[in-house]
Amino acid sequence: MATFRKNVEEIRNRVVLTEFVVRNAHTTDYPGNYPGYDDKWDMQKFQKSFKIDVVQLNENFMEFDMVGIDAAIANAFRRILIAEVPTMAIEKVFIYNNTSIVQDEVLAQRLGLIPIKADPCLFEYRSTDEDSAKQEESEIDTIKLHLKIKCSRNPRTSKDSSDPRELYENHVVYSRDIKWVPIGNQADVFADSNIGPVHDDILIALLRPGQELDIIMHCVKGIGKDHAKFSPVATASYRLLPEITLLDRVVGEKAERLKQCFSQGVIEVEDIHVSVESTGILPPNLLVTEAIKVLMAKCQRFLSEMDTPNIE
Structure with missing residues (x-):
């Protein structure tokens, strides 16, 4: 029995090399x-x-x-980080004036994809009911932002200059020009939060003298599976790093084929590698913690459904 157990464990942990594919046997195993x-x-x-x-x-x-742990668990964390950890993002864009060459629809989309630095744990989800949708935004579920800027000629520039940076003022609109407008008691509650775009150098539009933007934006709480703008990670990936042992020499064409089956620089390792790159809205270690909470809640709901009798 001991020999059988040892052989099974070796099978579960081995890397299988077929004619054109390398796969890890453990990733397809299941109890029984x-x-x-x-x-x-x-x-x-x-x-x-x-x-x-x-x-x-x-x-x-x-x-x-x-x-x-099995690779399936690492993949579960990756999917949760991408699609189910909530953030705050621009949902509604009210354009009162846009005389730039950027169309309103394109401008609204660009604004919606700007990462907003605000702790989503301090806000509630806005209800999707029709009645609640007609209600005004409140301090507990909405962040209000304002972008108001106008391009003009620089009266102090020299006559021989041809550089737009010298000729015009406010001709380049960056995310730093977006200002937070507190709602209700937000000015007191979030006094130290510094709410606004994560990065201040995101290009929004280019203006020329006389052109201006006057835009109000409402940020709400959401998750990535509703829209990519709510996803808090730029990348979230994992890879399986098994220990690879070759039992025989591999030469010639077979050696080249074997090399192409693996990523460049594969070495002997024994674990699963996971990396998380945040968009800057929340620190990556906090994102992983939130992903674990989501996975735990999913497991709890599944166990509750298993315990609930099926009444037809």
Whole structure:
């Protein structure tokens, strides 16, 4: 029995090389796949073997290794980070004046994709009901932003200058020109939050003398699966890093084919690598924490549905 158990564990952890494909056998396993082998999930065994090693962490990027879990769990975190961790983003754009060459629809889309720095935990979701949709925005569910700028000639420029940066004032509109307009008691509650665009150098439009923009924007809370603008990550990826052992020499064409099956620079490692790059709205380590909370809630809902009797 001990020999059988050892052989099964070797099969579960091996990398299988077929004629044109390399795959990890463990990623397709499920409990009960091997007759006579008890491979059901065990909490104590998981707690002993699971660990997280943070490889790199800075303001907008986090890279860490998760050891002792299946690749499906890493992929679940990736999908949750992309689509289910909430953020605040521009939802409504009220254009009162736009005399630039950028069409209203294009301008509204550009504004909607600007990452907004605001803690979504401090706001509530706006209801999607028809009655509530007619209600005015409040301080608990909406952030109001204002963009008002007009281009004019610079009276102090020399007559021989041809540089637009010298000839015109306010001819380049950046995200830094968007100003936060507090609603209700937001000025007191979020006095230290510095609400506004994450980056101040995002180009919005180019103006010429006489052209101007006067725009009001409303930011609401949402998730990435509703619209990509709510996604808090620029990239979230994972890769399986198994230990690879070649039992025989591989030469010639087969060696070239084998090399192409792997990413460049593959070495001997034993864990799953996950990286998260934030858009700057929230720190990457906080995004991972929020993703874990979402996954836990999903599991709890699933267990509750399993316990609920099916009454027809």
